[in-house]
Amino acid sequence: MAVSKKSMRWIPWILILPVLLIRTFTTIYPIFVTIKNSFFDIRILAGVDDFVGFANYLKVFSDQKVITSITFTVIFTVVSMALHIVLGVMLALILNMKFKGRRFIRTIVLIPWAMPSVVIGMAAKWAFNNDYGLINDFIRWFVPGYQNSWLINTGSARAAVIAMDLWKDLPFFAILVLSGLQFVSEDIYEAARVDGANGIQCFFRITLPLIARNVLTLCIPFTLWRLTSFDLVYAMTSGGPGEDTALIAYRITMEAFTNLNIGYAGALAIMLFLVMAVFSWLNIRVTSRLAD
């Protein structure tokens, strides 16, 4: 029996209907509920549920805990992404070189990425401990008597969190850059060398321009992951000392699920969502321009 062209048009919709239904219940509905909640003062433990308009949004600008979280989130994202790009490209270049055991190195370099962030966070809490930590033990090989409690001062605790984030995700970034590097034809380098270009010139004039779009495209998800990162801090520092390493996603989680301030957490989540949307739009624009 022949199926008419008109009825064929519905088949794709019927096939994807289960996915659409699941998405509606698990994503679209929660987003609308979160938007609605953000206009209410909902504090479950205090039994409060009042409409407050934009008060939750305005509170963000006077809440010292949230301001600290936003500050650290910006530092964390900018520093971590800058180091991802610089060190990631360097690592990718190393992994792109021809040497014995290259395959093995490419494989083991991914191990940290495959580990859950919570496990890394818990291990890092001990690793940075002054008395029992391997970081200070290692430093004491070179600086006998070295004492430093990394996680008690704002600067060093933030540096430790960024270092662990890099340790975990940098190899994955590098492997993805490496995949871009492998599309750069050896012939181009060959021709450049014939014209007298040295290694540094080859990197800045050939490699970097050719992988720039790839790197920028990678920056979109990696930056968004930094903005929504919470598990590392959750397990490693619990946002401490004080609130100094509480990333904004961690703050939202604590407000929503520990303090049960659902309305305020909703407002924070919507603001983060908007920031991420604007960032993604900007990044796509820049990437498209580069492509042109």
Next chain:
Amino acid sequence: MKKKAVSILLAAALAAGMTGNTATVFAGEEYDLTLYSIQTTDPDFDEWLANVEEATGLNINVIAAPTDSDTRQQKVTTILSTGDSSVDILEVNDEMCAAFKNSGWLEGLNDTVMTEDIRGEFPQGYMADMITDKDGNIIGVPSYSGYLAFWVNQEILDELGIESLDTKDDFIAYMEAASGDGRYGYGGSWEKTYVFNEIAQFVNMFGGDYFDWTREENKEAIQFLRDMVANGWTPIDQIADKYEQMNPKANDGKYGSWFMWGLGTDYANADMLGADKIHMAMVPDFSGKGERAIFTDSWSYVLNTASEHKDAAITFLNYMASEGGMEIAYKTFDRYPARADVAEKVVPDSDPSKEMYTRYATECNVKGRPMVAQTMEFISDMGTIFQSCMKDEITVDEFCEKAQQYVDTYTN
């Protein structure tokens, strides 16, 4: 052809997997109730469960609670606040009791479990402060009685020739003598959600009131703790420490004294528990008037209002509140019985904790910890400003001013 064969194999594997899952579900055991327990990591948990099932005739499904305190609190909160009926009985700590007792999520037990005949045997101050709601309903069965005990390292005391730690002056003398060369007279866990216990303990020792930061005694307590850091009697490093970081340091002889819950399982496991090593001691009298203060705590079994197995749950709770239930908890988990009459009968005189617990109960002003409905938020905020104060980022006066603001915010 090869493609077709692979497709058939994959489809067969998928179908087998689905059938297997279905069979597992169909073959699933029928349970009388579900318990959300924090004890599942204890090696004797299975023995305890078998005893409870035999004594109550119940077939109990157990769900392991997360070991991380934040995650645990979030999961319990989610279960209760959403009216999830898949869990009947939960074990909750004081923080959760304070948060949930007036929420309507927990069933009152006055007429079914915590009846008048046994109610008087539980610690009265604790019952009133922690597990009684605003309408007078008792919402939990304390599973044990614990103290925030004062622990000392006898080896350090002997080395220094110190025999008494009874007064504030004795305490200071011990701090001065014991501190130095990587060792500290006092140690703590000052992570922002843990330090609350010690702040409140020192405020009590100085005769203050945790909910009134205008009092001079509160300021004295914070100044004393700050001086301890400044004098090198206690390390500032500990603001990153929870109990799992503090206890190894205590076992390693880095600390001369500290406050800690429980009967010293971590010290016993390290072979450091004993009269000549690490042991509990009487809380020093800082007031000079013989007034000593100590906090008590417990984890309580509570009944989810949304439970669909309330009869079975009440049978379980009645056993937990009985002599048999408390005895097996003491024998398997080292949990000191919450009922005074049971403790007297069940705990042998040879147990060193019995003597000290009896002394704490009789010689100290025993209190439940000061908590509010928004407990975790309050605890975290107080911990944050305390850490700032200990790091010299804010003054003691600023700390007291901010602390009073938090008290006003969270108690109104």
